[in-house]
Amino acid sequence: MTQLHIRYKSVIKFVLLAILAVGVLAFALIGWQSVTRGTPVGAIRSEGEGGVPAVTDSQFARTMEMFSSVHLDPGNRVEVLENGNGTYPRLWQDLASAQRTITVQMYYCQPGAIADSMAAYLIERARHNVRVLLLFDAFGSGPLLKQKGYVKRLQDAGVQVARLRRLHWYSLNKANNRSHVRVVTVDGRVGYTGGFGLADYWEGDGRHEDQWRETNARFEGPIVMQLQAVFAAAWAEATHELLVGDAFFPKDGFAHRGGSEAGILFALPTTGSTPAERFMAFSIASARKTLYVTNSYFVPDDDFRRFLIDAAHRGVDVRVLTAGDKTDVKTTTYAGRARYEELMKEGVRIYEYLPTMMHAKTMVVDGLWGTVGSLNFDNRSMAFNNESNVVTLDRGVGAAMDSMFLADLRYSKEITPAEFARRPWTEKALEWGANLLSRLL
Numbered sequence: 001m002t003q004l005h006i007r008y009k010s011v012i013k014f015v016l017l018a019i020l021a022v023g024v025l026a027f028a029l030i031g032w033q034s035v036t037r038g039t040p041v042g043a044i045r046s047e048g049e050g051g052v053p054a055v056t057d058s059q060f061a062r063t064m065e066m067f068s069s070v071h072l073d074p075g076n077r078v079e080v081l082e083n084g085n086g087t088y089p090r091l092w093q094d095l096a097s098a099q100r101t102i103t104v105q106m107y108y109c110q111p112g113a114i115a116d117s118m119a120a121y122l123i124e125r126a127r128h129n130v131r132v133l134l135l136f137d138a139f140g141s142g143p144l145l146k147q148k149g150y151v152k153r154l155q156d157a158g159v160q161v162a163r164l165r166r167l168h169w170y171s172l173n174k175a176n177n178r179s180h181v182r183v184v185t186v187d188g189r190v191g192y193t194g195g196f197g198l199a200d201y202w203e204g205d206g207r208h209e210d211q212w213r214e215t216n217a218r219f220e221g222p223i224v225m226q227l228q229a230v231f232a233a234a235w236a237e238a239t240h241e242l243l244v245g246d247a248f249f250p251k252d253g254f255a256h257r258g259g260s261e262a263g264i265l266f267a268l269p270t271t272g273s274t275p276a277e278r279f280m281a282f283s284i285a286s287a288r289k290t291l292y293v294t295n296s297y298f299v300p301d302d303d304f305r306r307f308l309i310d311a312a313h314r315g316v317d318v319r320v321l322t323a324g325d326k327t328d329v330k331t332t333t334y335a336g337r338a339r340y341e342e343l344m345k346e347g348v349r350i351y352e353y354l355p356t357m358m359h360a361k362t363m364v365v366d367g368l369w370g371t372v373g374s375l376n377f378d379n380r381s382m383a384f385n386n387e388s389n390v391v392t393l394d395r396g397v398g399a400a401m402d403s404m405f406l407a408d409l410r411y412s413k414e415i416t417p418a419e420f421a422r423r424p425w426t427e428k429a430l431e432w433g434a435n436l437l438s439r440l441l
Contacts, residue, residue: 037271037383037439038301038379038382038383038439039273039274039277039301039303039379039382039383040272040273041273041277041278041281041303042302042303042306043303043306044281044282044285044307052282052285052286053286054286054287054288054366055283055286055287055288055365055366055368055369055393056288056366056368060286060369061261061393063282064279064282064283065263067275067278067279067282068265068267068275068276068278068279068282069265069266069275070263070264070265070279070391071226071263072261072262072263072391072393073221073222073223073226073261073262073263074222074256074259074260074261075221075222075255075256075257075258075259075260076219076220076221076222076223076256076257076258076259076260076261076262076392077219077220077221077257077258077259077260078217078218078219078258078260078262078390078392078394078397079217079218079219080215080216080217080370080372080397080400080401080404081194081215081216081217081218082205082206082214082215082404083202083204083205083206083211083212083213083214083215084114084196084202084203084204084205084206084211084212084214085203085204085205085206086216087192087194087196087202087214087216087218088114088117088202088203090218091184091192091218092117092121094184094186094190094192094218095121095122095125095184095186096121096124096125097186097187098125098130098186098187099130099187100130100131100187100188100247100250101130101131101132101133101185101186101187101188101247101248102122102125102130102131102132102133102184102185102186102187103132103133103135103183103184103185103228103231103235103248104118104122104132104133104134104135104183104184105135105136105137105164105179105181105182105183105184105230105231105234105235106134106135106136106137106140106141106182106197106198107137107140107141107178107179107180107181107182107197107374108137108140108141108197108198108199109136109140109141109143109144109145109197109198109199110143110144110198110199110200111143111144111147111150112198112199112200113200113203114198114199114200114202114203115144115147115150115198115199118198119150119153119154122134122154122157122159123153123154123157123159126154126157126158126159127157127158131160131247132158132159132160133159133160133162133231133235133243134154134159134160134161134162135161135162135163135164135231135234135235135238136161136162136163136164137163137164137165137178137179137180138163138164138165138166138167139165139167139178140178140180140197141163141198144198145163162235162238162239163238164179164234164237164238165177165178165179165237165238176384177269177384177385177386178384178385178386179234179385179386180374180376180381180385180386180387181193181230181234181266181374181386181387181388182194182195182196182197182216182373182374182388183227183228183230183231183234183388185224185227185228185231187250188224188225188228188247188248188249188250188253189220189224189250189252189253189257190218190219190220190224191218191219191220191223191224191227191228191390192216192217192218192219193216193217193227193264193372193373193374193388193389193390194214194215194216194217194361194372194373194374195214195215195216195296195359195360195361195373195374196214196216201357202214202359206355206356207355207356207411208355208356209326209355209356210356211356212356212357212358212359213353213355213356213357213358213359213360213408214359214360215294215360215361215362215372215404216372217372217373217390219262219390220257220258221255221256221257221258221260221262222253222254222255222256223262223263223264223390224253225249225253225254226263226264226266227264227388227390228243228248228249228253229266230264230266230388231243232244232248233266234386259394259396260392260393260394260396260397261392261393261394262390262391262392262393262394263390263391264388264389264390264391265279265371265373265375265387265388265389265390265391266386266387266388267279267375267381267385267386267387267388267389268386269383269384269385269386274382274383276375276381276382276387277382277383279375280304280307280363280375280377280382281303281304281307283363283365283369283371284304284307284308284311284365285307285310285311286365286369287311287314287316287318287365287366288314288316288366289316289317289366289367290316290317290319290364290365290366290367290402291308291311291316291317291318291319291363291364291365291366292319292321292362292363292364292401292402292405293318293319293320293321293362293363293377294320294321294322294358294360294361294362294363294405294408295320295321295322295360295361295362295363295376295377296322296323296327296357296358296359296360296361296376297322297323297329297332297336297376297377297378297380297381297441298320298322298323298336298376298377298378299332299335299336299339299377299378299379299438299441300339300343300377300378301379301438304377305339305342305343308320308343308348309342309343309346309347309348312346312347312348313346313347317349318347318348318349319348319349319350319351319405319409320343320348320349320350320351321351321352321353321358321405321408321409321412322336322350322351322352322353322358323352323353323357323358323359324352324353324354324358324412324413325352326353326354326355326356326357327357327358328357328359329441331434331437331441332378332434332441333434334427334430334431334433334434334435335431335434335435335437335438335441337427337431338431338432338434338435338438339435340415340420341417341420341421344415344416344417344420345417349414350414350415351409351412351413351414351415352412352413352415353408353411353412354411354412354413355411358408360372361373361374361375361376361377361389362401362404362405364398364401364402364405366398367395367398367399367402368393368394368395368398369391369392369393369398370391370392370394370397370398370401371389371390371391371392372389372390372401373387373388373389373390374387374388374389375387375389378438378441379438379439379440379441380440380441
Protein backbone atom coordinates (compact mmCIF):
# COMPACT_ATOMS: atom_id res chain seq x y z
CA MET A 1 0.00 0.00 0.00
CA THR A 2 1.45 3.35 -1.03
CA GLN A 3 1.98 6.27 1.32
CA LEU A 4 -0.69 8.16 -0.62
CA HIS A 5 -3.25 5.40 0.00
CA ILE A 6 -2.42 5.33 3.71
CA ARG A 7 -2.83 9.10 3.92
CA TYR A 8 -6.10 8.91 1.98
CA LYS A 9 -7.52 6.27 4.36
CA SER A 10 -6.46 8.39 7.33
CA VAL A 11 -8.33 11.38 5.93
CA ILE A 12 -11.45 9.28 5.35
CA LYS A 13 -11.36 7.98 8.92
CA PHE A 14 -10.91 11.50 10.25
CA VAL A 15 -13.88 12.78 8.24
CA LEU A 16 -16.10 9.91 9.40
CA LEU A 17 -15.09 10.44 13.02
CA ALA A 18 -15.76 14.16 12.66
CA ILE A 19 -19.25 13.49 11.25
CA LEU A 20 -19.93 11.08 14.11
CA ALA A 21 -18.71 13.61 16.64
CA VAL A 22 -20.90 16.34 15.17
CA GLY A 23 -23.90 13.99 15.29
CA VAL A 24 -23.23 13.09 18.92
CA LEU A 25 -22.78 16.77 19.80
CA ALA A 26 -26.01 17.70 18.01
CA PHE A 27 -28.00 15.10 19.92
CA ALA A 28 -26.33 16.23 23.13
CA LEU A 29 -27.54 19.77 22.43
CA ILE A 30 -30.96 18.77 21.15
CA GLY A 31 -31.72 15.79 23.36
CA TRP A 32 -32.89 12.49 21.87
CA GLN A 33 -36.21 12.56 23.67
CA SER A 34 -36.95 16.10 22.49
CA VAL A 35 -36.97 14.91 18.87
CA THR A 36 -38.74 11.59 19.39
CA ARG A 37 -41.39 12.26 22.02
CA GLY A 38 -44.91 11.10 21.34
CA THR A 39 -48.30 11.87 22.85
CA PRO A 40 -49.56 9.94 25.89
CA VAL A 41 -53.34 9.50 25.53
CA GLY A 42 -53.91 5.79 24.94
CA ALA A 43 -57.61 5.38 25.74
CA ILE A 44 -60.79 7.35 26.29
CA ARG A 45 -62.58 6.33 29.47
CA SER A 46 -66.14 7.46 30.07
CA GLU A 47 -67.81 7.03 33.44
CA GLY A 48 -71.38 7.84 34.38
CA GLU A 49 -74.44 7.94 32.17
CA GLY A 50 -74.40 8.39 28.42
CA GLY A 51 -70.82 7.43 27.62
CA VAL A 52 -68.70 9.53 25.26
CA PRO A 53 -70.98 12.32 23.95
CA ALA A 54 -71.81 12.25 20.25
CA VAL A 55 -71.18 15.36 18.17
CA THR A 56 -74.94 16.02 18.30
CA ASP A 57 -74.85 16.17 22.10
CA SER A 58 -74.58 19.62 23.70
CA GLN A 59 -71.94 18.18 26.03
CA PHE A 60 -69.67 17.50 23.07
CA ALA A 61 -68.84 21.15 22.30
CA ARG A 62 -68.43 22.00 26.00
CA THR A 63 -66.08 19.08 26.57
CA MET A 64 -64.12 19.77 23.39
CA GLU A 65 -63.51 23.35 24.54
CA MET A 66 -62.12 22.13 27.86
CA PHE A 67 -59.88 19.60 26.12
CA SER A 68 -58.56 21.68 23.24
CA SER A 69 -59.53 25.33 23.94
CA VAL A 70 -61.66 25.35 20.78
CA HIS A 71 -64.39 27.87 21.56
CA LEU A 72 -67.35 27.69 19.20
CA ASP A 73 -68.86 31.07 18.37
CA PRO A 74 -72.18 31.44 16.55
CA GLY A 75 -72.66 33.82 13.65
CA ASN A 76 -69.95 32.74 11.23
CA ARG A 77 -69.93 32.17 7.50
CA VAL A 78 -67.55 29.37 6.55
CA GLU A 79 -66.71 28.33 3.00
CA VAL A 80 -64.65 25.24 2.24
CA LEU A 81 -62.38 25.98 -0.73
CA GLU A 82 -60.95 23.36 -3.08
CA ASN A 83 -57.45 23.67 -4.49
CA GLY A 84 -55.69 26.70 -5.87
CA ASN A 85 -58.48 27.46 -8.36
CA GLY A 86 -60.93 27.75 -5.51
CA THR A 87 -58.61 29.63 -3.16
CA TYR A 88 -56.23 32.12 -4.75
CA PRO A 89 -58.72 34.15 -6.83
CA ARG A 90 -60.82 34.70 -3.68
CA LEU A 91 -57.72 35.47 -1.63
CA TRP A 92 -56.37 38.01 -4.12
CA GLN A 93 -59.77 39.71 -4.28
CA ASP A 94 -59.95 39.99 -0.49
CA LEU A 95 -56.40 41.29 -0.19
CA ALA A 96 -57.09 43.93 -2.84
CA SER A 97 -60.08 45.15 -0.82
CA ALA A 98 -58.14 45.70 2.43
CA GLN A 99 -58.55 49.16 3.96
CA ARG A 100 -56.83 48.95 7.36
CA THR A 101 -54.81 45.82 8.05
CA ILE A 102 -53.53 42.60 6.49
CA THR A 103 -51.79 39.90 8.51
CA VAL A 104 -50.21 36.87 6.84
CA GLN A 105 -48.40 33.92 8.39
CA MET A 106 -47.01 31.18 6.15
CA TYR A 107 -45.06 27.98 6.67
CA TYR A 108 -43.88 26.71 3.28
CA CYS A 109 -42.97 29.20 0.56
CA GLN A 110 -40.80 29.09 -2.53
CA PRO A 111 -40.15 31.45 -5.46
CA GLY A 112 -42.68 31.51 -8.28
CA ALA A 113 -45.85 33.09 -9.60
CA ILE A 114 -47.88 32.57 -6.41
CA ALA A 115 -45.22 34.18 -4.21
CA ASP A 116 -44.90 37.05 -6.70
CA SER A 117 -48.68 37.58 -6.72
CA MET A 118 -48.77 37.69 -2.92
CA ALA A 119 -45.98 40.26 -2.90
CA ALA A 120 -47.71 42.39 -5.53
CA TYR A 121 -50.98 42.58 -3.57
CA LEU A 122 -49.26 43.27 -0.27
CA ILE A 123 -47.05 45.98 -1.78
CA GLU A 124 -49.99 47.66 -3.49
CA ARG A 125 -52.00 47.79 -0.26
CA ALA A 126 -49.02 48.93 1.83
CA ARG A 127 -48.51 51.84 -0.56
CA HIS A 128 -52.11 52.82 0.15
CA ASN A 129 -51.43 53.05 3.88
CA VAL A 130 -52.76 49.62 4.84
CA ARG A 131 -50.79 48.15 7.75
CA VAL A 132 -49.36 44.91 6.34
CA LEU A 133 -47.59 42.35 8.54
CA LEU A 134 -46.00 39.28 6.96
CA LEU A 135 -44.57 36.45 9.07
CA PHE A 136 -42.57 33.53 7.67
CA ASP A 137 -41.50 30.36 9.42
CA ALA A 138 -37.72 30.64 9.04
CA PHE A 139 -37.32 26.95 8.16
CA GLY A 140 -40.32 26.24 5.96
CA SER A 141 -40.02 29.50 4.02
CA GLY A 142 -36.27 29.27 3.54
CA PRO A 143 -36.39 28.85 -0.27
CA LEU A 144 -38.32 32.11 -0.70
CA LEU A 145 -36.42 34.05 1.95
CA LYS A 146 -33.20 33.27 0.08
CA GLN A 147 -34.52 34.75 -3.17
CA LYS A 148 -32.56 37.90 -3.84
CA GLY A 149 -34.61 41.06 -3.42
CA TYR A 150 -37.94 39.45 -2.44
CA VAL A 151 -38.04 40.61 1.18
CA LYS A 152 -36.38 43.95 0.44
CA ARG A 153 -39.00 44.76 -2.19
CA LEU A 154 -41.74 44.20 0.38
CA GLN A 155 -40.00 46.18 3.08
CA ASP A 156 -39.26 49.10 0.76
CA ALA A 157 -43.02 49.37 0.14
CA GLY A 158 -43.78 49.45 3.86
CA VAL A 159 -44.63 45.79 4.53
CA GLN A 160 -43.33 44.64 7.91
CA VAL A 161 -41.62 41.27 7.44
CA ALA A 162 -40.53 38.99 10.27
CA ARG A 163 -39.02 35.50 10.54
CA LEU A 164 -40.22 33.04 13.15
CA ARG A 165 -37.87 30.63 14.94
CA ARG A 166 -34.62 31.24 13.12
CA LEU A 167 -32.20 28.36 13.34
CA HIS A 168 -29.03 28.86 15.39
CA TRP A 169 -26.55 26.40 16.82
CA TYR A 170 -27.49 27.46 20.34
CA SER A 171 -31.21 26.85 19.76
CA LEU A 172 -31.01 23.39 18.19
CA ASN A 173 -33.09 22.05 21.07
CA LYS A 174 -35.99 24.06 19.62
CA ALA A 175 -35.35 23.30 15.95
CA ASN A 176 -37.85 20.46 15.88
CA ASN A 177 -40.74 22.71 16.92
CA ARG A 178 -41.97 24.51 13.83
CA SER A 179 -44.95 26.75 13.26
CA HIS A 180 -46.95 24.94 10.59
CA VAL A 181 -49.71 27.55 10.91
CA ARG A 182 -51.38 29.31 7.96
CA VAL A 183 -53.08 32.65 8.63
CA VAL A 184 -54.46 35.38 6.42
CA THR A 185 -56.75 38.05 7.87
CA VAL A 186 -58.05 41.13 6.11
CA ASP A 187 -59.32 44.11 8.14
CA GLY A 188 -60.23 41.70 10.93
CA ARG A 189 -63.32 40.68 8.95
CA VAL A 190 -62.13 37.90 6.60
CA GLY A 191 -59.91 34.96 7.50
CA TYR A 192 -58.23 32.11 5.66
CA THR A 193 -56.50 28.99 6.90
CA GLY A 194 -55.77 25.54 5.49
CA GLY A 195 -52.85 23.65 4.08
CA PHE A 196 -51.85 26.09 1.33
CA GLY A 197 -48.64 28.08 1.04
CA LEU A 198 -46.81 30.17 -1.51
CA ALA A 199 -45.69 27.70 -4.15
CA ASP A 200 -46.83 27.17 -7.72
CA TYR A 201 -47.87 23.53 -7.25
CA TRP A 202 -50.77 24.81 -5.14
CA GLU A 203 -52.26 26.30 -8.30
CA GLY A 204 -54.77 24.40 -10.40
CA ASP A 205 -57.66 22.00 -9.86
CA GLY A 206 -56.03 19.21 -7.85
CA ARG A 207 -56.80 16.64 -10.55
CA HIS A 208 -53.62 16.94 -12.60
CA GLU A 209 -49.99 16.15 -11.83
CA ASP A 210 -48.06 19.06 -10.31
CA GLN A 211 -51.35 20.70 -9.22
CA TRP A 212 -51.66 19.60 -5.62
CA ARG A 213 -55.02 18.62 -4.17
CA GLU A 214 -55.62 21.03 -1.29
CA THR A 215 -58.50 22.10 0.95
CA ASN A 216 -58.64 25.52 2.61
CA ALA A 217 -61.30 27.64 4.28
CA ARG A 218 -62.47 31.23 3.99
CA PHE A 219 -64.59 32.62 6.79
CA GLU A 220 -66.20 35.73 8.18
CA GLY A 221 -67.55 36.38 11.66
CA PRO A 222 -66.22 36.24 15.23
CA ILE A 223 -63.76 33.42 14.53
CA VAL A 224 -61.66 35.79 12.42
CA MET A 225 -60.73 37.40 15.73
CA GLN A 226 -59.65 34.00 17.03
CA LEU A 227 -57.43 33.53 13.98
CA GLN A 228 -56.01 37.02 14.44
CA ALA A 229 -55.05 36.05 17.99
CA VAL A 230 -53.16 33.05 16.58
CA PHE A 231 -51.19 35.43 14.38
CA ALA A 232 -50.64 37.86 17.25
CA ALA A 233 -49.09 35.11 19.38
CA ALA A 234 -46.58 34.24 16.66
CA TRP A 235 -45.85 37.89 15.88
CA ALA A 236 -45.08 38.50 19.56
CA GLU A 237 -42.68 35.55 19.57
CA ALA A 238 -40.87 36.78 16.46
CA THR A 239 -40.80 40.53 17.15
CA HIS A 240 -41.52 40.87 20.92
CA GLU A 241 -44.47 43.08 19.93
CA LEU A 242 -47.98 42.08 21.03
CA LEU A 243 -50.69 43.40 18.73
CA VAL A 244 -53.82 44.88 20.31
CA GLY A 245 -56.33 47.58 19.47
CA ASP A 246 -59.15 48.27 17.06
CA ALA A 247 -56.97 48.15 13.95
CA PHE A 248 -56.36 44.43 14.42
CA PHE A 249 -59.35 43.52 16.58
CA PRO A 250 -62.15 45.82 15.39
CA LYS A 251 -65.40 45.85 17.32
CA ASP A 252 -67.39 45.02 14.19
CA GLY A 253 -65.14 41.99 13.70
CA PHE A 254 -67.24 40.24 16.33
CA ALA A 255 -70.46 40.90 14.42
CA HIS A 256 -72.43 37.92 13.12
CA ARG A 257 -71.87 37.25 9.41
CA GLY A 258 -73.63 33.92 8.99
CA GLY A 259 -75.29 30.98 10.69
CA SER A 260 -72.39 28.63 11.46
CA GLU A 261 -71.07 27.68 14.86
CA ALA A 262 -67.32 27.63 14.44
CA GLY A 263 -64.00 28.06 16.18
CA ILE A 264 -60.25 27.92 15.67
CA LEU A 265 -58.06 25.10 16.89
CA PHE A 266 -54.68 26.57 17.76
CA ALA A 267 -52.56 23.54 18.63
CA LEU A 268 -49.38 24.07 20.62
CA PRO A 269 -46.70 21.51 21.50
CA THR A 270 -46.08 20.51 25.10
CA THR A 271 -44.08 17.80 26.81
CA GLY A 272 -47.26 15.87 27.61
CA SER A 273 -50.73 15.57 26.11
CA THR A 274 -51.29 18.26 23.48
CA PRO A 275 -54.45 20.08 22.35
CA ALA A 276 -54.04 18.50 18.90
CA GLU A 277 -53.93 15.00 20.36
CA ARG A 278 -56.98 15.56 22.57
CA PHE A 279 -58.89 17.19 19.72
CA MET A 280 -58.30 14.28 17.36
CA ALA A 281 -58.90 11.55 19.95
CA PHE A 282 -62.15 13.02 21.24
CA SER A 283 -63.45 13.74 17.73
CA ILE A 284 -62.88 10.12 16.69
CA ALA A 285 -64.42 8.75 19.87
CA SER A 286 -67.55 10.87 19.33
CA ALA A 287 -68.31 9.47 15.86
CA ARG A 288 -71.47 7.42 15.55
CA LYS A 289 -72.18 7.08 11.82
CA THR A 290 -69.38 8.35 9.59
CA LEU A 291 -65.77 9.39 10.02
CA TYR A 292 -64.10 10.67 6.85
CA VAL A 293 -60.42 11.59 7.19
CA THR A 294 -58.41 13.19 4.40
CA ASN A 295 -54.79 13.68 5.34
CA SER A 296 -51.61 14.02 3.35
CA TYR A 297 -49.37 12.51 6.03
CA PHE A 298 -51.30 9.69 7.65
CA VAL A 299 -49.05 7.92 10.16
CA PRO A 300 -51.25 7.07 13.18
CA ASP A 301 -49.42 5.70 16.20
CA ASP A 302 -50.54 2.64 18.16
CA ASP A 303 -53.09 4.58 20.18
CA PHE A 304 -54.68 6.38 17.24
CA ARG A 305 -54.91 3.17 15.27
CA ARG A 306 -56.83 1.77 18.21
CA PHE A 307 -59.15 4.81 18.26
CA LEU A 308 -59.92 4.33 14.55
CA ILE A 309 -60.44 0.59 14.97
CA ASP A 310 -62.72 1.14 17.97
CA ALA A 311 -64.84 3.48 15.84
CA ALA A 312 -65.10 0.86 13.08
CA HIS A 313 -66.11 -1.75 15.67
CA ARG A 314 -68.89 0.60 16.85
CA GLY A 315 -70.32 0.45 13.34
CA VAL A 316 -68.94 3.79 12.17
CA ASP A 317 -68.11 4.02 8.46
CA VAL A 318 -64.41 4.92 8.86
CA ARG A 319 -62.61 5.90 5.69
CA VAL A 320 -59.18 7.44 5.23
CA LEU A 321 -57.94 9.17 2.09
CA THR A 322 -54.23 9.89 1.92
CA ALA A 323 -51.38 10.48 -0.50
CA GLY A 324 -50.21 7.70 -2.78
CA ASP A 325 -47.18 7.20 -4.98
CA LYS A 326 -47.20 10.87 -6.02
CA THR A 327 -46.45 12.03 -2.50
CA ASP A 328 -43.80 14.66 -1.87
CA VAL A 329 -42.44 12.74 1.16
CA LYS A 330 -41.90 9.07 0.31
CA THR A 331 -40.74 8.17 3.81
CA THR A 332 -44.04 9.28 5.33
CA THR A 333 -46.06 7.33 2.78
CA TYR A 334 -44.09 4.15 3.49
CA ALA A 335 -44.46 4.64 7.24
CA GLY A 336 -48.21 5.09 6.76
CA ARG A 337 -48.48 1.96 4.64
CA ALA A 338 -46.83 -0.01 7.42
CA ARG A 339 -50.08 0.58 9.34
CA TYR A 340 -52.57 -0.30 6.59
CA GLU A 341 -52.82 -4.03 7.20
CA GLU A 342 -53.87 -3.71 10.84
CA LEU A 343 -56.44 -1.02 10.08
CA MET A 344 -57.99 -2.77 7.08
CA LYS A 345 -58.25 -6.06 8.98
CA GLU A 346 -60.42 -4.30 11.56
CA GLY A 347 -62.76 -2.55 9.13
CA VAL A 348 -61.09 0.79 8.36
CA ARG A 349 -61.20 1.54 4.63
CA ILE A 350 -58.13 3.23 3.14
CA TYR A 351 -57.75 5.04 -0.17
CA GLU A 352 -54.79 6.63 -1.94
CA TYR A 353 -55.21 9.63 -4.22
CA LEU A 354 -54.00 8.99 -7.78
CA PRO A 355 -53.77 12.17 -9.92
CA THR A 356 -51.30 14.19 -7.85
CA MET A 357 -50.08 14.95 -4.35
CA MET A 358 -52.93 14.89 -1.83
CA HIS A 359 -52.03 17.66 0.64
CA ALA A 360 -55.41 18.35 2.28
CA LYS A 361 -55.93 17.94 6.03
CA THR A 362 -59.64 17.57 6.80
CA MET A 363 -61.94 15.47 8.94
CA VAL A 364 -65.73 15.34 9.11
CA VAL A 365 -67.67 13.39 11.73
CA ASP A 366 -71.31 12.35 11.22
CA GLY A 367 -71.76 15.06 8.59
CA LEU A 368 -71.76 17.70 11.35
CA TRP A 369 -68.38 18.19 13.01
CA GLY A 370 -65.81 19.26 10.47
CA THR A 371 -62.30 20.66 10.46
CA VAL A 372 -60.00 22.09 7.78
CA GLY A 373 -56.47 23.28 8.35
CA SER A 374 -52.81 22.42 8.71
CA LEU A 375 -53.02 19.55 11.23
CA ASN A 376 -51.58 16.30 9.88
CA PHE A 377 -52.37 12.82 11.20
CA ASP A 378 -48.80 12.16 12.36
CA ASN A 379 -46.61 12.54 15.39
CA ARG A 380 -45.02 15.75 14.16
CA SER A 381 -48.32 17.61 14.06
CA MET A 382 -49.60 16.05 17.28
CA ALA A 383 -46.46 16.53 19.37
CA PHE A 384 -44.14 19.14 17.83
CA ASN A 385 -45.79 21.72 15.59
CA ASN A 386 -47.99 24.74 16.04
CA GLU A 387 -51.08 24.11 13.89
CA SER A 388 -54.20 26.04 12.89
CA ASN A 389 -57.56 24.55 11.90
CA VAL A 390 -60.99 26.03 11.46
CA VAL A 391 -63.61 23.85 13.16
CA THR A 392 -67.35 23.87 12.46
CA LEU A 393 -70.45 22.34 14.00
CA ASP A 394 -72.73 22.91 11.06
CA ARG A 395 -74.85 20.59 8.88
CA GLY A 396 -74.34 22.67 5.75
CA VAL A 397 -70.58 22.75 6.02
CA GLY A 398 -70.54 19.08 7.05
CA ALA A 399 -72.59 18.09 4.01
CA ALA A 400 -70.25 20.03 1.71
CA MET A 401 -67.25 18.27 3.26
CA ASP A 402 -68.89 14.86 2.91
CA SER A 403 -69.58 15.56 -0.76
CA MET A 404 -66.03 16.74 -1.33
CA PHE A 405 -64.63 13.60 0.30
CA LEU A 406 -66.81 11.24 -1.74
CA ALA A 407 -65.96 13.11 -4.93
CA ASP A 408 -62.25 12.64 -4.24
CA LEU A 409 -62.75 8.90 -3.88
CA ARG A 410 -63.63 8.77 -7.58
CA TYR A 411 -60.03 9.80 -8.28
CA SER A 412 -58.59 7.41 -5.73
CA LYS A 413 -57.76 3.74 -5.36
CA GLU A 414 -59.06 1.74 -2.43
CA ILE A 415 -56.36 -0.40 -0.89
CA THR A 416 -57.65 -3.95 -0.45
CA PRO A 417 -56.11 -6.50 1.92
CA ALA A 418 -55.63 -9.13 -0.79
CA GLU A 419 -53.87 -6.81 -3.21
CA PHE A 420 -51.84 -5.15 -0.46
CA ALA A 421 -50.55 -8.53 0.70
CA ARG A 422 -49.08 -9.13 -2.78
CA ARG A 423 -46.82 -6.07 -2.75
CA PRO A 424 -43.14 -6.89 -3.35
CA TRP A 425 -40.75 -7.54 -0.48
CA THR A 426 -38.83 -4.39 -1.37
CA GLU A 427 -41.91 -2.31 -0.55
CA LYS A 428 -42.30 -4.13 2.76
CA ALA A 429 -38.65 -3.46 3.58
CA LEU A 430 -39.06 0.25 2.87
CA GLU A 431 -42.18 0.33 5.04
CA TRP A 432 -40.31 -1.39 7.87
CA GLY A 433 -37.46 1.09 7.66
CA ALA A 434 -39.72 4.13 7.45
CA ASN A 435 -41.76 2.86 10.38
CA LEU A 436 -38.65 3.10 12.58
CA LEU A 437 -38.60 6.85 11.91
CA SER A 438 -42.31 7.45 12.51
CA ARG A 439 -41.77 9.55 15.65
CA LEU A 440 -39.73 12.00 13.59
CA LEU A 441 -42.17 12.31 10.66
